[in-house]
Amino acid sequence: MEIIELDPADGDLVSGAFDVMRATHAADHPESPAPHRAAFIKGLSYPPPDEDEAHFVAVEDGQVLAQLGIGMPNRANLHFAWAWINVHPDHRRKGIGTALLDHFIAHAREHGRTEITLDTHMTWEDGIERSKAGQLFLEKHGFKLALTVINRRCAVDALGTDTEQALLEKAQAAAGDEYEIISWVGRTPAELVETMARIDSTILAEVPLGDLDLEPETIDVELRNAKADRTEAMGIVPIHTVARYRLSGEVVANTAVFVHDDGEFPDAYQGITIVDKNHRGHRLGLLLKIVNLRLLRENFPHVRAIWTDNADVNAPMIDINVTLGYEIVDAGGEFLRKLEA
Template sequence: MDDPRHTRHMEITPLHPDDHDAVGDVFALMHAVRAADAPEGPAPVEQSFRAGLRQKRPGLDVTHYAATDGGAVVGYLGIGLLVGDNPHLAMAELMVHPGHRRRGHGAALLDCYVDHASAHGRTDLTAGTLTAWGDGPRRPTAGVAFLERNGFTLALVNVRRRSRTDALTPETERRLWDRARAASADYDVRTWTGPAPDDLIESICRLDALSRTEVPTGDIALEADAVDVERARAKEAATAAVHQVPVKAAAVHRATGEVAALTDVHAYEDPAATHATQGITIADPAHRGHRLGMLVKLANLRQLRQRFPRVEEVWTENADVNDHMVAINTELGYEAVDALSVYQRRL
């Protein structure tokens, strides 16, 4: 959508990465939203956000919009469309400044999202909102009411957890490591940062392709991802371009040389960033039962502390029904904070 959108005095226009001030205002809005809605959450990283506006992502077409009212940025909309695989699906991140809510801005941004997605042939639209989980901090309920009022229904609940990198005592960490190692005698552990080793990349692609079908996605229909070496290397280059460093560990089956389990944490190049984000952890179904998930996550935790000593905590998300991974994370010291409730609307 190239034409501006108006509601009362609000205008919605594409956010251009060269507009330094507008990008700064949107980033400030993100900070304001976090402070109002989820101050315990990880802080956005400006260096990576600015670079992400310029960087194309393999398999994903992302468009960014800024909403202004009287010259002030009051809202942000980021839309992601999967390219190639799953052409029915659209994803959105929608924010309205806490000081400008209940004025119709969110509805106008949602209309922009629907128009953009439908113009590109998408039939399944998703959007998330933070909700309280268990005894964790309270979260505003307006997001749920807004989505449900506009025809969205709950499709998936991802619980957000965090763990300090020193959450485990040395004795506990050693016990968990020894237990995992005893169950995985037929596997070697490999760790690295940045691009994957050439001798592992094809096997990693096979595991990446499994992740779409092995990880719970609730009512969101996702087909398996087509991953080859060229696309995998392009993803690695895109990650580097947004100033993130993948920190990875793999369990390699000694007899076959196949990667049997993989875990991925993203750290930030920004020296002020004291958190990292846990990505996928997956074990090949043919190799389960050897505590490989625990093995690779412990190995990666050690590597993260060594390579990025400034990182104090790691954030992760798990589907509320992913009992196996939740159990591993609980043993590793992760504690639930809140949930990202993902809603879906079919056009």
């Protein structure tokens, strides 16, 4: 078996890597959104501007048996790296996963990283029962659970029309006239990019991170536009709704949902919803998510469900999601290992 760095121009290996992703999804968590082929392939050619990515495949006799992806921040949190490992179900328990983990550790050390993470699906409450194989594998190799997120799914029509309208009106009343609600599909309007960059810069300071030692990263206009370029290149369409505080003209709350631009993929992904700490208590989070949900239904009628995850301790956002009809599917465990000097 060889571990080969994946060249985006090598169509056979790229197809093999995607086939492994599809097989592991079908075996391990088929209820989750399926891997999207076009987004995966395009993502290889358009890496994130704020991360250094590396992709590898384990190959034997010309066949891809497993896939390793590595991400490393390149602007802040330079001590950190994460990875994802997929081993085809037909080739497990042969040491391939361990070989790829060793490759990840060596790569991280080579680039000066001292903390690394991998994640795995886990059972949560009355959700779908997941295998413990991933968790046991990580614990065997010195990883400890650092953050638990709960994965939830919501039908786009989970709420009845009257219930949704009543929630919207209550949220509008709580918000009052101090905020202008603005929505759009696709790229952020040029006049909002700077204020959106400011609120994006607060995300890591506001979301629960468990035992992960991560500092907020300053998002500037250039970086935000570069991220938008990549999103567009991958065929992913953002749907945004924000609240702009009329007195300052600044965006103080934001939510976004992301869809694949193929007209058939039935799932959408809820991104971060964030409200400036000085503007909480006005039901802005609930207001924006309902407005954005309606925008999603209007523009993408083929989408049937929205997926989200929240840290298990993020009670305010979990309460909003439960109100909107999100139901538990499973959990994701992010496991941390600190590398020896």
